[in-house]
Amino acid sequence: MKASQFFISTLKEAPADAEVVSHQLMTRAGMIKKLGAGIYSYMPMGLRVIHKVEAIVREEMNRAGAVELTMPVVQPAELWQETGRFEKMGPELLRIKDRHDRDFVVQPTSEEVVTDIARQELRSYKQLPKNFYQIQTKFRDERRPRFGLMRGREFIMKDAYSFDRDEAAAKVSYQVMAAAYRRIFDRFGLRYRAVAADSGAIGGDLSEEFQVIAATGEDAIVYCPGSDYAANMEKAEALAPAGPRPAAANAMAKTSTPGKSTCADVAELLGVPLATTVKSLVLATDTLNESGEIVKSQVWLLLLRGDHDMNEVKVSKVPGLNAGFRFATVSEIEAHFGCKPGYLGPIGLKLPVKLVVDREVVVMADWICGANEPDFHMTGVNWGRDLPEPDQVADLRNVVEGDASPDGQGALAIERGIEVGHVFYLGTKYSQAMNATFLGEDGKPAHFEMGCYGIGITRLPAAAIEQNHDERGIIWPDAIAPFTVVICPIGMDRSPEVKAAAEQLHEQLVAAGVDVLLDDRGERPGAMFADWELIGVPHRVTIGDRGIKEAQVEYQHRRDAAATKVAVAEILGFLK
Numbered sequence: 001m002k003a004s005q006f007f008i009s010t011l012k013e014a015p016a017d018a019e020v021v022s023h024q025l026m027t028r029a030g031m032i033k034k035l036g037a038g039i040y041s042y043m044p045m046g047l048r049v050i051h052k053v054e055a056i057v058r059e060e061m062n063r064a065g066a067v068e069l070t071m072p073v074v075q076p077a078e079l080w081q082e083t084g085r086f087e088k089m090g091p092e093l094l095r096i097k098d099r100h101d102r103d104f105v106v107q108p109t110s111e112e113v114v115t116d117i118a119r120q121e122l123r124s125y126k127q128l129p130k131n132f133y134q135i136q137t138k139f140r141d142e143r144r145p146r147f148g149l150m151r152g153r154e155f156i157m158k159d160a161y162s163f164d165r166d167e168a169a170a171k172v173s174y175q176v177m178a179a180a181y182r183r184i185f186d187r188f189g190l191r192y193r194a195v196a197a198d199s200g201a202i203g204g205d206l207s208e209e210f211q212v213i214a215a216t217g218e219d220a221i222v223y224c225p226g227s228d229y230a231a232n233m234e235k236a237e238a239l240a241p242a243g244p245r246p247a248a249a250n251a252m253a254k255t256s257t258p259g260k261s262t263c264a265d266v267a268e269l270l271g272v273p274l275a276t277t278v279k280s281l282v283l284a285t286d287t288l289n290e291s292g293e294i295v296k297s298q299v300w301l302l303l304l305r306g307d308h309d310m311n312e313v314k315v316s317k318v319p320g321l322n323a324g325f326r327f328a329t330v331s332e333i334e335a336h337f338g339c340k341p342g343y344l345g346p347i348g349l350k351l352p353v354k355l356v357v358d359r360e361v362v363v364m365a366d367w368i369c370g371a372n373e374p375d376f377h378m379t380g381v382n383w384g385r386d387l388p389e390p391d392q393v394a395d396l397r398n399v400v401e402g403d404a405s406p407d408g409q410g411a412l413a414i415e416r417g418i419e420v421g422h423v424f425y426l427g428t429k430y431s432q433a434m435n436a437t438f439l440g441e442d443g444k445p446a447h448f449e450m451g452c453y454g455i456g457i458t459r460l461p462a463a464a465i466e467q468n469h470d471e472r473g474i475i476w477p478d479a480i481a482p483f484t485v486v487i488c489p490i491g492m493d494r495s496p497e498v499k500a501a502a503e504q505l506h507e508q509l510v511a512a513g514v515d516v517l518l519d520d521r522g523e524r525p526g527a528m529f530a531d532w533e534l535i536g537v538p539h540r541v542t543i544g545d546r547g548i549k550e551a552q553v554e555y556q557h558r559r560d561a562a563a564t565k566v567a568v569a570e571i572l573g574f575l576k
């Protein structure tokens with residue numbers, strides 16, 4: 001590829017709304033272009049990266065026995081009504097009408113359509129197992145689209161769905177996918193962790209997220225450096241024993257000043273997405289006097305609005321807890337959570353308890369809390385002006401750095417991650433809702449056992465950049481670089497020797513199957529190098545007059561501090 005035939009458009013400044021480095025650099029490198037909130041054009045340079053991500057995913061999915069198809073982006077609402085998701089899902093589901101006033105959705109994922117295909121096409125156990133996947137545009141009307149491709153509204157996802165004859169076979173399919181995901185993420189050349197994830201009411205334990213480690217990640221992950229234990233915060237907290245916390249900074253005690261704060265603020269403060277189901281949060285606050293003695297301890301029950309992407313609000317009753325949950329008394333909290341009013345730790349204790357939820361309550365605009373004093377509750381409570389910094393958020397949780405790992409293999413550590421993939425055992429949730437059956441070996445119809453498996457194709461490059469950049473720009477891992485090698489001739493227009501050497505090397509590399517770009521734009525060296533350092537091509541070969549006379553070119557890896565001289569005769573072998 002020659003630069004003159006390609007499209008390169010770099011910027012000195014990042015747009016004002018780009019908060020994280022990947023968003024800044026992808027925009028400056030001309031990889032993406034914003035059209036609206038969370039909606040981007042993938043420009044030629046960015047599309048090359050996306051295609052490389054797709055190619056790796058496709059290769060490994062095929063290797064794992066999955067079969068590719070493509071399902072429609074716009075889907076009739078009828079299927080979504082069969083599973084109830086048309087009504088149950090929150091505003092993240094984009095609903096549209098056609099000219100006949102018929103309802104449609106823009107796919108945020110495709111369980112309904114793929115289950116519909118399966119119930120028509122997979123008639124016998126002999127056709128199982130099957131795993132269908134697509135690499136397709138998704139739309140989720142995210143509450144806060146941000147960070148460029150990291151949390152877009154329109155984005156590309158690889159979504160796969162496995163169909164099996166029984167639970168044991170479905171779990172095998174799940175493990176095949178989990179192993180394929182490890183191969184995929186290994187190939188990207190990124191530091192990542194597979195963490196156990198909470199799969200909610202269905203599916204039990206079989207859910208893992210693949211998290212790329214990055215300080216800007218929106219998720220907190222808990223792991224044990226001495227063992228394989230790793231879980232997302234939600235899962236880690238579900239397993240953690242409730243009990244007094246060490247006396248950490250008593251930030252929470254100061255924060256119960258009445259004022260105004262939305263559920264979103266609380267969720268953000270805690271670093272958790274607004275929950276799938278309405279979640280309760282019990283925390284203890286101590287009021288200290290001037291000499292630091294505790295004069296009052298309170299246990300608070302907080303309720304976060306369920307406004308998650310899938311918004312599958314469970315309307316299950318929790319015995320013993322106040323219906324309607326305007327507030328809970330101390331005895332209710334004690335009875336339900338086993339928390340003592342004298343509980344002294346200042347740390348929040350988040351419990352994945354499914355509460356009684358009426359739809360009108362779910363959409364309440366504020367959060368409500370109750371304290372361990374009879375009839376004492378507050379609404380619209382503010383967390384005060386002393387909001388902790390995001391990196392202190394872990395202190396507000398039940399699981400904190402240094403806690404014993406559940407596997408007894410040492411102390412827990414916490415780091416932040418970007419969810420780039422998710423594997424999930426679904427059981428018969430969708431096949432039952434849609435009455436999708438096949439004929440079993442015994443001649444009787446049985447519901448498909450399913451799993452679903454996603455990878456954020458367009459989120460992945462952003463995660464790669466969060467992990468691999470410096471002050472000059474992106475540093476792509478070879479596997480997903482827009483070009484592997486860039487040839488930078490100096491004074492190509494003046495020197496026929498440089499031109500000939502550059503073109504020859506370009507042709508040789510192309511012939512050798514190397515993804516190479518020849519920068520024939522005639523830019524000054526400084527501007528040319530700045531562009532390629534910003535764009536992040538990992539390998540650069542500079543060809544100049546002086547070097548050519550000595551039959552030498554200069555090679556520099558994007559991470560190298562300086563260039564190395566390499567003989568022209570050797571450069572090809574060096575790069576291949």
Ligand code: ATP
Nearest residue numbers: 150151152155157309419420421422454455456459
């Ligand atoms: P998140 O917790 O970040 O909102 P999710 O759990 O809702 O993600 P899944 O439903 O598990 O996402 O979808 C599978 C994958 O799709 C995710 O692991 C992620 O990599 C990607 N993805 C989800 N939402 C977005 C988005 N808004 N923009 C880009 N990629 C996304």
Ligand code: MG
Nearest residue numbers: 273308309310
């Ligand atoms: Mg989401």
Ligand code: MG
Nearest residue numbers: 209273419422
């Ligand atoms: Mg998630």
Ligand code: MG
Nearest residue numbers: 209419421422
């Ligand atoms: Mg997920």
